[in-house]
Amino acid sequence: QVTLKESGPVLVKPTETLTLTCTVSGFSLSNARMGVSWIRQPPGKALEWLAHIFSNDEKSYSTSLKSRLTISKDTSKSQVVLTMTNMDPVDTATYYCARIPSRGSYYFDYWGQGTLVTVSS
């Protein structure tokens, strides 16, 4: 059974760095075919893709947020970590991690439940 679960702070202050962890089970981060993405959704708004990572450490980032994002993984812990620097109230959103089932098919077949992050002083 494939599951993903996000964890991290519920509240961060403006200018702080956000660190979110996605813990996966039911598949391995060493699987050459599969990847993990982070996606966010501000309250009442649309989905926004942030970044993804594959087993060979291949990474890609949102064009608009690239300078603020870092994605990494710890295969032994089955975790993917996203950091976002210089947080702002507009970054308030539910952050999801999701699995990419296959290279060349960059859709998301399993999603975590999401974690709401509020940016406020």
Place this chain on the structure above:
Amino acid sequence: DIQLTQSPSFLSASVGDRVTITCRASQGISSYLAWYQQKPGKAPKLLIYAASTLQSGVPSRFSGSGSGTEFTLTISSLQPEDFATYYCQQLNSYLALTFGGGTKVEIK
């Protein structure tokens, strides 16, 4: 980045209605498109990928079509559990994945 425009953004329909949602891409994306359903407070659920391939376990009343720049999601007979928001996503540019703005389907 490739932009996706969904229409309508809001749709009011009755149980049993045939519903069609359109997603237009700012440039050609072949068949690299997926559709998701999202209910309030829940994560999105994959419905269709490769424009027309139904994800395992998704009811056959859902179908997708299109290629290039214009795509449609059709629900052949709307059921009570289908009232939700639907998003398209392009997979053509894997360096910059993008979603449409969403279509909310509500009960008439």
